[in-house]
Amino acid sequence: MFEKNVGGMDRTARIALGAAMLLIWAFLSDPSPWWLIGIVPLVTGLMSTCPLYNFIGMNTCAKE
Template structure:
């Protein structure tokens, strides 16, 4: 799969992913497992590949 997440988009995804994952330590009870949703933006930001972008034909990468 080709990269379809641009640099700025990738940085934003990584920041959001880390912020959501950090909630795991601050939330109490079962609510803390909602923070694990942060893995999705973190993984897509690090790999620069997003399945939803591919399905909808979106790309925030600059083409050469």
């Protein structure tokens, strides 16, 4: 579907940030929909692809 363009530390940071945002929301029990923002970095990190990176032509994967 999408070319992998997220790698290394970028991927780790996205997963950690997304998970932290969702955990903070779970403990605060805030009914606000802002917690959904945590899903974006989590999913892009897990899938190793970022549509924004594709759009601007950026790639943080190691060169083969």
